[in-house]
Amino acid sequence: MxxxxxxxxxxxxxxxxxxxxxxxxxxxxxxxxxxxxxxxxxxxxxxxxxxNAMALGLKNQRSMTIGVIVPEIVHHFFSSVISGIEDMAYGNGYRVMICQSNEDYRREVINVQALMDHRVDGLLVSISKTTLDYNHFSDVIQHDIPIVFMDRVCNEISSDRVITNDFEGARLVVTHLLERGCKKIMHLAGPQHLSVGRDRFEGYRQALKEFNIPLDEEYVLRCDTPGKLHARRNQILSLAPKTDAVFAVNDFTAVAAMRLLQDNDYRVPENIRVAGFGDDPVATMVRPALTTVEQRGYDMGKEASRMLINRLTDDKDKNFQTKTYPAFLKVREST
Amino acid sequence: MxxxxxxxxxxxxxxxxxxxxxxxxxxxxxxxxxxxxxxxxxxxxxxxxxxNAMALGLKNQRSMTIGVIVPEIVHHFFSSVISGIEDMAYGNGYRVMICQSNEDYRREVINVQALMDHRVDGLLVSISKTTLDYNHFSDVIQHDIPIVFMDRVCNEISSDRVITNDFEGARLVVTHLLERGCKKIMHLAGPQHLSVGRDRFEGYRQALKEFNIPLDEEYVLRCDTPGKLHARRNQILSLAPKTDAVFAVNDFTAVAAMRLLQDNDYRVPENIRVAGFGDDPVATMVRPALTTVEQRGYDMGKEASRMLINRLTDDKDKNFQTKTYPAFLKVREST
DNA sequence: AAAGACACCGCAAACGTTTGCGATAGTTTT
DNA sequence: AAAACTATCGCAAACGTTTGCGGTGTCTTT
Known part of the structure; x- marks a missing residue:
């Protein structure tokens, strides 16, 4: 046989x-x-x-495969996004090819290359933190391969997008802190060249403005991972006595900050309040449970996938759309 | 153009x-x-x-693609495994196609099908909890497509395997609890048809035996997710007063148990000790930090990928190997 | 009885690539 | 000067599939 x-x-x-x-x-x-x-x-x-899918792909000049590039699959948000993508894609006869950039620009370029080699019909992308040049994406689009950016979008390229209302989410959570009476709110910020980092900072700034509190740059730290937080622990602890609250750009950093403060005999939320962004599962596992902003990864992935498949089939030349998911505040024990 | x-x-x-x-x-x-x-x-x-990768695949009769099936990508362990797989595979010129079974047997069968349609050169699999029949895998092997099972292995099929020493890990952590003076240790167990669930239970049983403590079936609950734990909260709380410690089959369940106990005014570890399995990042984020057993997902994925690629190239007919990663106890604050 | 209609099926090209083999020159050897 | 060799290249088949077109044979129509 x-x-x-x-x-x-x-x-x-x-x-x-x-x-x-x-x-x-x-x-x-x-x-x-x-x-x-x-x-x-x-x-x-x-x-x-x-x-044979390869033979079919060759013949039909379409692989029925969607390429996905995310920074790191180990983040719950991105793996949720992928789950959403998969469910929608498989339901429509598409396969999914997943790549991680590991927050590395060069790796991202290689990923794009590999996916193009496989002649994926479209791309779903969340760009890496270190990506400042977007030519690898415009090359893709020149080849008539549509891209839908998710969460970490790329404003320099006109395309479909699926995002969370980061500005509003940050404004909401900081407003919440201000309403609790906080005056001095530290912001652990993400990279400002990424829209998510910038928009969340702008939301923070806006909330302060609405409460007539001047922005104090000293209290805005570029610090978006537990590792970076650990590296700047002394700086943070020296600021802490004068601080009412901490708003971190994501939940991991918020939890790490909370632990740092607790380990140094601060009580959360009594002495200092802590809030994050993203509603990672960890937010409900820590004590006190973390106040944060919901970010619906699964739905965003599903929607991005839907938009891409739509463009692949029905309306190839429709105007680009941006789907913005509203931000919902999740008030828990930490504030 | x-x-x-x-x-x-x-x-x-x-x-x-x-x-x-x-x-x-x-x-x-x-x-x-x-x-x-x-x-x-x-x-x-x-x-x-x-x-064109498809044309090459057709011509060469090999797609240079590895198929991966895991239960759920949102679990940190599995996403680590995938990262390991990707790094090794990409480094050797292979692409990776990832599928989730969502712990659903039928979905797993469909995943296998889809990957076979794409003529993947080999398969890396962690079977779903609901999988009791393995014909979809033997079909694959009959077609000369090698499979390497990871963590959730399939003993009914002879193949390469990469696992953690679950038995020893469980024995270690339970022994640790017994050495702390615990007499009545509750076990939140996984499905017993999966080797991981069974071996961890056997390790628990063995540790008790070594301390001459009789196994009390009443304290062994089939309960391996926060959801199931919540459903059985009353049963657990009624057992709690007579319980010294809880050993859960994974960290999520352990953390959920810890929260349940804490919310009912038990103090961990003073009143009751809690341990998990897997060393998920959440273990260090909760307070008290969770004692658990390290499980090196990234390395396991890398190793599984290496074994598969090896079989794909060098030694096609080598005897099947089982690579067992030793289990290391991570003692933290919860015990 | 000639002609059209119909049911059923095969040929061959095409998708992009690799590769054994043959072809055409020019160059060297005897 | 014939033979052999070398360097350089093209033809065509193959991988698995789809599909337009053409080709049978049978049946119905006039």
């Missing part, structure tokens, strides 16, 4: 018919007699025939 | 040579003159030529 999977040609040979007849019989083409269809289909079934 | 990516034929046409010449020139075949090689390569460069 041949070890490889059966091809349409194997079936043709076994049944003494031509490959075209087999091909047509398998899809009940009216030109083929019922008798032949039955025999072909039965035989195909018996040898577990399955069409 | 043509929108699609340039093919070897486009280059041939543009330069007035044959496709075979282009193909050879691109790889500096000695039959082709330096002059021609240079011209072809320069032109290919200028149009950003990249070989």
């Amino acid at each position: 041949k070890s490889g999977q059966a091809s349409i040609r194997d079936i043709a040979k076994a049944l003494g018919v031509s490959v075209s007849t087999v091909s047509r019989a398998l899809k009940n083409h009216p030109d083929i007699s019922e008798e032949t269809c039955r025999k072909v289909q039965e035989y195909a079934q018996s040898v577990h025939y399955r069409p | 043509k929108s699609g990516q340039a093919s070897i034929r486009d280059i041939a046409k543009a330069l007035g040579v044959s496709v075979s010449t282009v193909s050879r020139a691109l790889k500096n075949h000695p039959d082709i003159s330096e002059e021609t090689c240079r011209k072809v390569q320069e032109y290919a460069q200028s149009v950003h030529y990249r070989p």
